[in-house]
Amino acid sequence: MPKVVPFRSPRTKPTGSGTKANVETSVASAVRTLNLESEGLVQLAKELDGPLVGPFEEAMRRLVAVKGRVIVTGIGKSGHVGQKIAATFASTGTPAFFVHPSEASHGDLGMVTHSDLILALSWSGETVELKPIITYSRRFAVPLIAITSQAKSALGEQADVVLLLPRAKEACPHGLAPTTSTTMQLALGDSLAIALLEARGFTAHDFKIFHPGGSLGANLKYVSDIMHRGERLPLIKSGESMANALVTMTEKSFGCVGVVDKRGRLIGVITDGDLRRHMGANLLRAKVDEIMTAKPKTISTTMLTSAALELINASSITALFVVEKQKPVGLIHIHDLLRLGVA
Incomplete structure (x- = not known):
């Protein structure tokens, strides 16, 4: 019976065993x-x-x-x-x-x-x-x-x-x-x-058509594609009490509430951070105008979700109101972006 010769690879054998010199x-x-x-x-x-x-x-x-x-x-x-x-x-x-x-x-x-x-x-x-x-x-x-x-x-x-x-x-x-x-x-x-x-x-919009899946597809979505709108928006009128603002914040569960004037324009935002900074015995009796952060950061419906996330991170906030002609039409929260896979 002929002797079986084992196959030997022509590859060069390693000269060392992972020493520091070999790594360098x-x-x-x-x-x-x-x-x-x-x-x-x-x-x-x-x-x-x-x-x-x-x-x-x-x-x-x-x-x-x-x-x-x-x-x-x-x-x-x-x-x-x-x-x-x-x-x-x-x-x-x-x-x-x-x-x-x-x-x-x-x-x-x-x-x-x-x-x-x-x-x-x-x-x-x-x-x-x-x-x-x-x-x-x-x-x-x-x-x-x-x-x-x-x-x-x-x-x-x-x-x-x-x-x-x-x-x-x-x-x-x-x-x-x-x-x-x-x-x-x-x-x-x-x-x-x-x-x-x-x-x-x-354009980026054209690019989105060919990349609907994965994190790239998520980054190429527009704010208007994912924003909360209508009855989901946490809004309260200027002049209302903080007691009413807290009720709205609790019901909507976004950790913020937007303040609008008589014409429906967004003039301020109250966040959990604002509550902590103004915590005191008179907080619930205060007017929302006294507690709100005026001229808040906002975004448009045509902004890409990736750009929105960058703004949220850079501003150290968790939510952004989406406005058209100064009126709030939507809201996006950082959790929405993370669930979508925007990075």
Whole structure:
């Protein structure tokens, strides 16, 4: 019976057992990686301030003009980056999706229409798997933008626009693992998506449509979406007694009461803090105007919940009245924002 030889991984065995020296070496490696990738981004920014200006502007003109979708493609690490870029385009108002180049040659080319635009990523520009989709784009006149480091490559020669990446040093000590190069690809893709967002006037309200879930969706809700209104509002008229104000505060359970004048305008707020500061034998006989904080902080119905939470935290308060033309139309409490997941 043949002897079974156990599999041994080709990975290098660790040289230590978690000593302080090893940890310090790891930290130094991490800092070196970040510095090298940062240098790549600095080089890319310089290119965008120089020879890359014309190609970037042309790429933007084509992206703005596209009537269909942005088809992003690439393989290996470039493919992973491409998937993220496609997702960023889609979430910021530009219909986009990722097509794997190998799948493209087995039927997925049918997903690409004449009104689309192809954004292809390849560091070398010689990726064999990209040939079918490049050929398809040329045959059917589908605009092709290339993100590559080689203008004279197969991809660079065929593309309508070449966004040429600088030949920055990889963070990998062997210069083999895509690190700095993929960081630059991702940054350039983000730059296209954000520039396109701004060119199209894509707003926070539009962003909310594509991000209805999670904490991001919560942050993009408007105050008007969650505020208490109508009979739920703790309001009392100017000139009323504090005894009546306390009854209203207790019934509404928001820890505050708003004071309105004869025209229904909000002129002050009384909070639990105001009660503590004025605690005494004559408190219940006092008028609300004597105890209230005049000219309180208020917000509008169109303020984002994230901005409302920031104001609440900065002001060290727990609730805010929502006003329109100085009249209270709603109220939000910090508990409402926390339950919603605003952060």
